[in-house]
Amino acid sequence: REFESEIRFYSGHDPLDVWDRYIKWTEQTFPQGGKESNLSAVLERAVKALNEQRRYYQDPRYLNLWLKFGDCCNEPLDLYSYLHSQEIGTTLALLYITWAEVLEARGNFKKADQIFQEGLQRKAEPLDKLQSHHRQFQMRVSRQTMLELEESSDETDTGLLGAAEPQRSSLADLKGRGKKKVRAPISRVGEALKATNQNRSFQTFTSQQLSNNPGFAVFDENSASGLEIPVLTPQPWAAPPVPRAKENELSAGPWNSGRVRSLKRPRSSANSGVEVPCPLPSFTPYVE
Template identity: 30%
Template sequence: MADVFDDTEPPIVDGDLLEAAKENIQPLAAGRRVTALSAILSTPHAQRESRLAAARTRLRINVDLALADPDDPDADPLDAYSRLVAWTVENYPQGHSAESGLLELLEEATRVLKDDRAGRWRADVRYLKLWVLYAGYVEKPAIIYKFCLVNEIGTAHALLYEEFATVLERAGRKAEADEAYLLGIARKAAPVERLQNKHREFQKRMMSSINAAAATTTPEPAAPSASSSSSTRRALAEASSSSSSSSSRTRASRTGSARTPGQLATPSPAPSVPRPNGRMQVFVDPSGADAENDPSAAAPWPELGTRKSRVKENVPEVRKAAGTTLRTAGRSSRAASGSRIPVYRDPEPGAAAEMPPPPVPSLASAPAPAAKKSALVVFRDEEDGADAPATPAFTPYRDEEPSSPTHAASATAMRPKAVGPHKNVLGLTEAEALRKDPFKNYEAGERPADE
């Protein structure tokens, strides 16, 4: 903020100003500086935009200079991108918007630095933090962390497994979240002590949820005693009548008298209650284990791919058109037949047994309708060229055209609206497209082939 608002006087924070704008401030886990928020919100909008644009231009120049020479060992494009992202987050309290362009900036930084300098930044925790921040703005963040695991991005840091497990736990995929914790502990991701503490807290939450689910299940009520005059029953339970209860007591007394004194009644086994949230055993194919653990083998998932390739289950299957019937829209009109169907009539007494078919009328022999004579007589002027004056032709008025026109007149005043740089043909902004497909700007050769 020092390069944007240069004030020599000590900062004075206006609490009323922050209270009025608190709904437009996005909270951060690390918190925000009150002095920076006060300086931003107290500046008029026009001056604020000009100062922020000047600071953004300086930081963008630093990024371009760092990326200009790939062979320069002192250049650090990751540090330049990290400074630009941190400045954007601090100076735009509302988070991502059209003015800040934070989502587009994160997508650019993660894509450009992925293969920069032969993948030098993949093991850097600053690069991993950019991916974590980017995953917080997309619709499906779990796919971002899977992409990082496959491409060995930040796999030596515990932050990757903690964030991945948190996303899976929020989605209700608790078994996969446990596997993410165990994977990070097995790889000894630093700091491993913090990752183990997170895993223990996760297990406590899972046990508490299991105990809460078991407590909510009510046990079946005991059988009513013989001394009770009236008994209550649960909803949708079978009603017990006095006759059935008396007959059951009679059968119980007979059974008890038939037993010998040395024999004891064996209680009936209680029905087994299924354990809530129990794990389902997943079949694991033993074949191909050596190929998966081979470190020299190429990554099976080099790129994330498009959203279309990931939702291929929703694409209808292509079938052959042979033997199918295509239906046209609207009612099907029947073609008019040229001849009528002869109606069968019973023969009269003394007539022929068979009735001859009626003759088919031909269009050629049909007489043409006679033209009606019109009794209306059209009035015509007498042709006399000498006496009748000549009628001058009508000439419409036109504006005088300039002798040297500057531009040609367009055929129509309506012009098609040009698509802006931030919108595509479908009408989605760049940010909306990145939320649905985080890797839409990857090159065509880097994308996997559609199955």
Template identity: 30%
Template sequence: MNNQDYGPVHISEFEGSKENIKPIKKGRKASELRKQFAPLTNVFCDTSAPQHQDKNAICFDNHNTKPKLAYERAVWENLVRQPSSDCLQTWLNYLEWIENSYPTLGPESQYIDVIQRVSRDFMKNPELKGRYLNDERFICIWLKYADTCSEPLDVFAFMDTNGIGCDYAPFYVQWATALEDAKDLKSADAVLSRGLNREAKPLHLMRSAHEGLSYRLAKYLKQQITAPRTQPPTLQRAPFAPIGSTSTSSARPMLTSAPKSLKPIRMQQSLVKRKNDATFKVYSDENAPQVGRVLPFQSEHQMTWDSLPTETQSEKENTMLPTRWNHLMPQHHITSTHVPPAYEEFTIYADEE
């Protein structure tokens, strides 16, 4: 074990890199951050991979952590493939190792890929699905999935359709938060109301979240009602009119565009042509109800949703490698042409006398 794992940790040891650390809900260990971002010393560090009999037998230079992380990842990949009495806990330990070893949680961490693998594999396996569907640890993995991916609302809709976390209060709270961030307060209130009706545990968390949303919604509506109306257009004083005059006869509205006489002739002709063009109106029923977001539990038909697309499939536009459009080289035909001399010969006049 490295000596840097013990003793108090000062913020100055990783202050220069704190902007690159991605926060997580459970917080981070200061000792792990020191190991990742502290000034490097000329020492060797052992691995943190589990089930290794002699950890000191394999050491890596502290200046280059990539070989060490690659070795530890291979150990974890081997562990999750082996049968276990509680395979979900092994995946959770694997995710915790990624969070500690890659504080930035960038693409090199493969964090979102591992979350998608465990969630997809468990849902496809009927035995694992029946065993862990209502397990809080499995629900927490899905909530991490929603917190990390680019389309969290799709993840929450998938969870609700497949009955993942329907009795777990953090599921409804996090779903309502994502809807509130999307400016859909009505759907957020519907989600929290559904959690209250199902008496999701812990119930005090549901009540607190619903009261907070109701307060923010009432405050928003109050601001909309008390907001000042649009001010009428200001009047511009006519030339040579008295400065203190309040008469509207000497004032004229401020011009927002050039008068017709000052516009170019072509612009006037285009405007006349545009007015003469035939137009049509699209019929809209004013009494029709407004169509908004329909949540899965609000749908009249039973929805089926077997799998979610991966993050790579969702962003496939920027993953394809560029290729050549045409593999044929242009043919250059060489033709014989007469090349004129660089200069014409001429005789210099010389006076013989």
């Protein structure tokens, strides 16, 4: 309220000072921003209220208000173009540095370098700060270009290695080949493939030498006329196996659905002194 009343009844020669202090107080009071700070609305009011004051166009305080307002906008690049067209902050290095950083973040390195070059041609102040940021920008672009070249060369080398040396697929489904005689497939790559070819040529040479000997045949896993794998036929049991002896094993039988009858002792009359004898049970208990 104090700042609002000071802005309303201000009669001094530097109204920008009041807005600048008002913005700084808002940022310090509400460092997290949000709706409570109402910072974007205050910034919009400040730049509009001072828009007719051309003496502030090259003032760093006024440019700082515009750049903070640009952070609240959806498209800050449009705001920077507007500032450039209105000659607001065009002699200050902060405009070109902020503009180029946004373009660099979006990957438009060529346009960012053009913004830096324009600021250097205008000799925006402070010039040493602008030159320092431009050198750092060039180093980042050069580093990014080198990384992209290394990644592309690595991908090319990987492609060439993959074409020259095929990789064996692991955990793949094995599909048998052949209709009558199913054989498991053999997958070899690299040195194993070369060794297999050498063994195959040696086996061919050996089979030619021993073709006249009918006593045995050389086994070739890759030839179509290989030896048949013997098939195991099930043999019947001579007698069923004896089961294990189980503890507390009961023979099968019907469940007893009868109820246990309880023996009730007849009540004796309290008045009569004659004791009624208890009935004898209908079964004989077993005594060891």
